[in-house]
Amino acid sequence: MPVVLGIETSCDETAAAVVDGQYHVVSSVIESSIDQHRAFGGVVPELAGRAHVTTLGPVVARALHDAGLDPHDPAIAGIAVTSGPGLIGSLLVGLSAAKAWALAWNVPFIGVNHLEGHLFAPLLERSDLEWPLLTLLVSGGHSMIVLQHGPGQHEVLGETIDDAAGEAYDKIARWLGLGYPGGPEIDHLARQGTAGALKLPVSMTGSDFDLSFSGLKTAVVRATQKHEDVALADVAASFQAAVCEQLLRKLRGAMQKYEVRGVALAGGVAANSLLRAGVDELAGEFGVVAHLPTLAMCTDNAAMIAAAGVYRLGVGQTSDLSLSADPNWQLADVR
Ligand code: KG4
Numbered sequence: 001m002p003v004v005l006g007i008e009t010s011c012d013e014t015a016a017a018v019v020d021g022q023y024h025v026v027s028s029v030i031e032s033s034i035d036q037h038r039a040f041g042g043v044v045p046e047l048a049g050r051a052h053v054t055t056l057g058p059v060v061a062r063a064l065h066d067a068g069l070d071p072h073d074p075a076i077a078g079i080a081v082t083s084g085p086g087l088i089g090s091l092l093v094g095l096s097a098a099k100a101w102a103l104a105w106n107v108p109f110i111g112v113n114h115l116e117g118h119l120f121a122p123l124l125e126r127s128d129l130e131w132p133l134l135t136l137l138v139s140g141g142h143s144m145i146v147l148q149h150g151p152g153q154h155e156v157l158g159e160t161i162d163d164a165a166g167e168a169y170d171k172i173a174r175w176l177g178l179g180y181p182g183g184p185e186i187d188h189l190a191r192q193g194t195a196g197a198l199k200l201p202v203s204m205t206g207s208d209f210d211l212s213f214s215g216l217k218t219a220v221v222r223a224t225q226k227h228e229d230v231a232l233a234d235v236a237a238s239f240q241a242a243v244c245e246q247l248l249r250k251l252r253g254a255m256q257k258y259e260v261r262g263v264a265l266a267g268g269v270a271a272n273s274l275l276r277a278g279v280d281e282l283a284g285e286f287g288v289v290a291h292l293p294t295l296a297m298c299t300d301n302a303a304m305i306a307a308a309g310v311y312r313l314g315v316g317q318t319s320d321l322s323l324s325a326d327p328n329w330q331l332a333d334v335r
């Protein structure tokens with residue numbers, strides 16, 4: 001069965017994976033330079049780019065080897081690589097290498113939108129996925145509600161008008177003196193706290209499905225300055241409850257408006273325990289299937305990029321070797 005090699009280098013993960021035509025993950029390798037960034041409280045683009053340069057070759061060789069393929073001349077149907085959005089220096093490392101391998105091995109190459117990649121993650125774990133599907137895609141760089149009519153057919157219903165949900169988690173964690181990335185730290189602490197301890201607003205934007213987190217961020221800063229005695233775990237629980245409340249309210253609104261067969265989570269924030277429980281409950285309420293990818297599939301990986309490549313290759317959409325990286329490539333512009 002023909003397989004596609006996927007490559008992901010848009011941020012701090014250097015990843016490669018092999019996925020077959022039935023969307024089965026044959027191999028998947030992920031290395032992260034996150035340890036180099038922790039001290040700076042965020043990903044340092046220059047460091048991430050350099051790490052990809054040294055790590056990508058071995059990671060691709062390992063993914064091919066694990067899939068039982070010859071790393072020097074693999075029998076693959078194509079190479080899919082993230083060409084945006086993301087950090088320009090990091091994107092260029094993966095894109096340039098993918099072009100070189102595509103030329104050397106004489107196979108087609110496909111530039112994949114990173115966000116479309118995230119949308120393919122649930123499909124890799126459930127081949128019985130049914131459409132239309134409503135997906136809440138929440139990561140460190142993006143937050144949006146997407147209506148999927150089928151693989152590769154998506155309609156962005158709304159997105160954040162300021163910060164991404166993960167970005168808000170990371171910034172609040174930093175304000176509270178917690179480590180980076182902040183999402184897992186706050187999620188962990190929140191389980192030991194009381195959500196009602198701090199009164200926080202649930203942001204509601206004018207548009208039905210747009211999201212906003214910057215007002216909440218300011219409210220947390222003000223409230224913690226005013227009530228210095230509130231325990232850290234209670235602050236974490238109150239913040240987490242406000243974030244999830246907004247996300248779930250918007251998602252519920254979309255479920256009421258559009259008749260879908262399932263609701264899915266994607267992106268790094270999809271690892272959040274409260275959000276996962278909330279989406280599960282929402283799915284039950286509407287009698288549809290909840291697709292909650294495993295934590296490894298929520299965060300950045302190359303299997304999701306390879307999956308998008310399998311789809312694009314299947315409909316005959318390959319890229320020209322002159323394709324350049326687009327650090328701001330919008331999901332709504334993917335056709
Ligand atoms: O999708 P991802 O791995 O990278 C991007 O493309 O951005 O998402 C990373 C983001 C970070 O902001 C991190 O704090 C957040 O996902 N995150 C979480 C949790 N685990 C990771 N946010 C909330 N709760 C979590 N358990």
Ligand code: ZN
Pocket residue numbers: 114118139267268299300
């Ligand atoms: Zn991502």
